[in-house]
Amino acid sequence: MKAPQPPKSATWLLKHFGCGADVDVVMGDLAEHYQQGQTQAWYWKETLAAIIVTAFNEVRGNKWLSFRAVLVGLIVYSYVVLPLTSVVAIGILDTHRELEWRELHVGPGNSVPLIVLSYAIPGILVLLALVMGVVTGWIVARMHARRRAPILLLAIAIPAGFIIGNPSADSFVFWIGVAAIIVGILLGGLFIAGRRQAHSPTEHFHQVG
């Protein structure tokens, strides 16, 4: 009978976000433990704990690098990505307002663009948030390639806490936007990771077959 395999998505998460030299060994231990009769819930719990514990340990061991990463993330986000995407967002909102004004004051003409834009605006704003996250995550990961995983987790944790603490956060689109930024940071960071790992000679160092 074939031995039960641990959840692939959890293993993928640990492989990409686990930190330190022991990630491969931890993955092996978890797989061994799982095959000895542990549940999927146990595997997920251990995976998430491993990501948090190893990231915290890396951040604690590299305080200055972590501080620099947070600073870089905030500067890139606040002074580069946010202003650029705001220009696009304001442009779209202005167009919508202009179409609305024409409909009201000039009379009902072709209202199709207005309706389409009304429905598309939340989607466009979320897409812009995703782009903001991708660019921020990409730059932060590129500058800290060796400590990518803990730095990315830090890059997510700090802006998320900063944005969640904003009292004006009351709309559904805002929360989706926050989620899009977080997903974007991960995607942007992992894009670098994927390319790095493809060329890394140590990736399969301890693996057999």
Added chain:
Amino acid sequence: LWRHSYFFYILKEMKRSLNSSELLVLLVVLRLGDDAYGVPIVEELKRNRFKTGVATVYVMLGRLEAKGLVASSVGEATPQRGGRAKRYFRVTGKGLREVRELQTTLVELWQGVPQLLRESV
């Protein structure tokens, strides 16, 4: 100046000294002997009423290794582990000395505390 140097001495000692969970891990590595790697260490700790995660144990072992109290070596990879190698740990001479010193101190301190006598609990 003396006060300041004493402060730095305390900081240095705090970094050097073992905490209780690190002592437990050291003892478990000693008990397991040649079979001391992640899974048995976690299981043995659990058997002794100390529940902890696999990654946490590795973080502690990493700290112990940095202090020179344990040493590690890469073991065999098995299909059960998805082809990943084991990492075996053993307590170094320095680690053993540290455990002995702590044992002596703890035993001496315990003996003089009436509240800790089995009958009084």
